Amino acid sequence: MQISNVAVVREEHNISMSVVIEINDLTKVYGDNLEALKGINLEIRRGEIFALLGPNGAGKTTLIGIICGIVNPSSGSARVNGFDVQKDYLKSRAVIGYVPQELTTETFESVMDTVKYSRGLFGKKPDAAHIEKVLRALSLWDRKDSSIMSLSGGMKRRVLIAKALSHEPEILFLDEPTAGVDVELRKEMWGVVRNLRDNGVTIFLTTHYIEEAEQMADRVGVIDQGQLVLVEDKDSLMRKLGSKQLTLDLHKSLKSIPKTVARKGLTLTNNGTQLVYSYDTKAERTGITALLNALSKAKIKFRDLSTSQSSLEDIFISLVEKKK
Amino acid sequence: MNLRAVKAIYMFEMMRTWRTLAQSIVAPVISTILYFIVFGAAIGSRITEVEGVSYGTFIVPGLIMLSVLNQSVSNASFGIYFPRFIGTIYEVLTAPISFYEITLGYVGAAATKSIILGLIILATAGLFVPLEIAHPWWMALFLVLTAFSFSLFGFIIGIWADNWEKLQIVPMLLITPLAFLGGSFYSVSMLPPAWQTVTMFNPIVYLISGFRWSFFEISDVPVELSLTMVGLFMLLCLVAVWWIFKTGYRLRD
Numbered sequence: 409m410q411i412s413n414v415a416v417v418r419e420e421h422n423i424s425m426s427v428v429i430e431i432n433d434l435t436k437v438y439g440d441n442l443e444a445l446k447g448i449n450l451e452i453r454r455g456e457i458f459a460l461l462g463p464n465g466a467g468k469t470t471l472i473g474i475i476c477g478i479v480n481p482s483s484g485s486a487r488v489n490g491f492d493v494q495k496d497y498l499k500s501r502a503v504i505g506y507v508p509q510e511l512t513t514e515t516f517e518s519v520m521d522t523v524k525y526s527r528g529l530f531g532k533k534p535d536a537a538h539i540e541k542v543l544r545a546l547s548l549w550d551r552k553d554s555s556i557m558s559l560s561g562g563m564k565r566r567v568l569i570a571k572a573l574s575h576e577p578e579i580l581f582l583d584e585p586t587a588g589v590d591v592e593l594r595k596e597m598w599g600v601v602r603n604l605r606d607n608g609v610t611i612f613l614t615t616h617y618i619e620e621a622e623q624m625a626d627r628v629g630v631i632d633q634g635q636l637v638l639v640e641d642k643d644s645l646m647r648k649l650g651s652k653q654l655t656l657d658l659h660k661s662l663k664s665i666p667k668t669v670a671r672k673g674l675t676l677t678n679n680g681t682q683l684v685y686s687y688d689t690k691a692e693r694t695g696i697t698a699l700l701n702a703l704s705k706a707k708i709k710f711r712d713l714s715t716s717q718s719s720l721e722d723i724f725i726s727l728v729e730k731k732k
Numbered sequence: 733m734n735l736r737a738v739k740a741i742y743m744f745e746m747m748r749t750w751r752t753l754a755q756s757i758v759a760p761v762i763s764t765i766l767y768f769i770v771f772g773a774a775i776g777s778r779i780t781e782v783e784g785v786s787y788g789t790f791i792v793p794g795l796i797m798l799s800v801l802n803q804s805v806s807n808a809s810f811g812i813y814f815p816r817f818i819g820t821i822y823e824v825l826t827a828p829i830s831f832y833e834i835t836l837g838y839v840g841a842a843a844t845k846s847i848i849l850g851l852i853i854l855a856t857a858g859l860f861v862p863l864e865i866a867h868p869w870w871m872a873l874f875l876v877l878t879a880f881s882f883s884l885f886g887f888i889i890g891i892w893a894d895n896w897e898k899l900q901i902v903p904m905l906l907i908t909p910l911a912f913l914g915g916s917f918y919s920v921s922m923l924p925p926a927w928q929t930v931t932m933f934n935p936i937v938y939l940i941s942g943f944r945w946s947f948f949e950i951s952d953v954p955v956e957l958s959l960t961m962v963g964l965f966m967l968l969c970l971v972a973v974w975w976i977f978k979t980g981y982r983l984r985d
Binding site: 479501504506508516517525527528533 | 739741744748751819824830980984985
């Protein structure tokens with residue numbers, strides 16, 4: 409029952425994916441000449457998970473900082489729910505939750521006190537039931553009375569998320585949410601984020617873990633040296649830019665590829681026991697049938713075959729390399 | 733106005749006071765008692781009266797002011813500097829709160845602590861010397877205005893300071909000397925004429941004088957002038973805070 413409700417909510421959000429964040433010609437220059445952002449234009453749709461990928465120093469945190477109110481832009485504009493983040497900052501910030509990259513938590517306060525404080529800062533009425541729900545979802549309920557300094561790094565990270573969720577944001581910014589977090593906790597956090605998205609929260613996350621974007625994002629943006637290199641639906645991006653590999657495990661090893669079989673994209677690997685054929689999924693003809701026919705004519709038998717697709721990491725590296 | 737946000741900041745800051753009760757309240761009270769012993773008993777045995785008031789009683793308003801000034805500045809400067817230092821200031825900056833609401837939360841809490849401290853010192857002083865307050869409402873007004881204006885000043889220092897040394901330097905090198913030289917322990921009329929003129933450039937003279945007037949109806953400068961000076965100082969601080977939040981000075985990149 410719960411699952412079907414969630415599915416309905418998701419579907420409704422897919423249907424009405426209005427723009428919730430609009431960024432126009434946004435620039436940021438630190439000091440005299442350090443251009444952190446160079447004319448960013450971007451729209452974030454309501455209810456989506458948008459992952460912004462980029463190497464260190466690409467401008468990810470600066471971009472989030474401007475939208476959330478921590479960084480002043482040099483020029484351009486950013487609007488949240490139609491409200492300018494500088495002129496109408498009270499309205500734009502009211503719907504935003506922000507989880508910073510650094511573990512910037514209070515020290516001596518208890519988990520409960522600090523989360524209640526965050527809710528109060530956003531002008532929300534105290535709501536013990538909501539706070540409990542958030543703390544339970546993040547496995548913090550048992551530590552609600554512990555002082556923050558007694559928590560592990562992973563738990564502090566959860567406290568930061570709990571603080572951001574305490575005031576029920578419509579848009580959640582996660583700046584490198586799983587940096588320095590172990591694999592188990594990372595997957596747990598992905599679950600929390602997906603659940604939020606299923607409940608209609610728009611998620612904007614920055615990461616340099618490609619796997620994170622690949623697992624969670626609806627759309628992916630790639631930023632490098634202050635410029636957006638690409639913004640695309642994740643699936644279509646992977647379809648468009650990703651090539652596939654067909655791997656054939658040969659019955660008998662080959663010394664070289666026979667001339668009648670040789671073609672572009674075909675390589676002999678693994679001491680001559682595997683043939684790997686790279687093909688473009690977007691091409692009109694992949695060449696798989698022709699390859700299999702050629703192998704049959706050449707009487708080359710194979711025991712098994714498998715296909716694999718380029719990961720987002722491959723795509724990301726190729727984009728950044730191309731730009732350089 | 734986002735009153736819940738103001739309350740959240742205020743309560744969060746006050747929570748620290750209760751957590752660090754010894755540092756926040758007990759230490760300044762002990763310091764004041766020591767001042768009483770040194771100045772009241774030792775020097776008071778040689779100066780019996782100042783303008784018709786026994787010396788021990790005469791220094792009470794100055795002692796209260798000395799603590800209120802120092803504590804207002806240090807409470808407010810620490811209150812805003814610490815979240816900047818550990819990075820938790822991001823939460824206040826990303827919340828839907830205007831600059832005056834942020835200021836009201838932090839400065840209100842700092843001023844409250846100072847006022848509580850001032851009243852505790854007043855009560856403690858009552859154990860050592862006979863005390864009567866001629867104008868209790870004026871006394872309360874001066875106490876509140878001083879606590880708020882110097883908490884505002886401390887708030888500015890807490891934003892300006894980018895290390896712990898700078899945070900300490902203004903209270904140590906400015907507030908304490910000016911408070912000592914501002915007539916905490918003497919009447920300005922006791923100074924040679926040349927020094928009396930110099931003293932009039934010390935803004936704290938006006939605070940202590942007005943505050944002392946509310947106790948004994950004796951003052952170095954007219955009480956209206958004292959009130960005007962406190963008001964002016966508060967206005968200057970408010971303008972500075974407004975400018976800080978408008979430009980994001982030391983708060984936003």
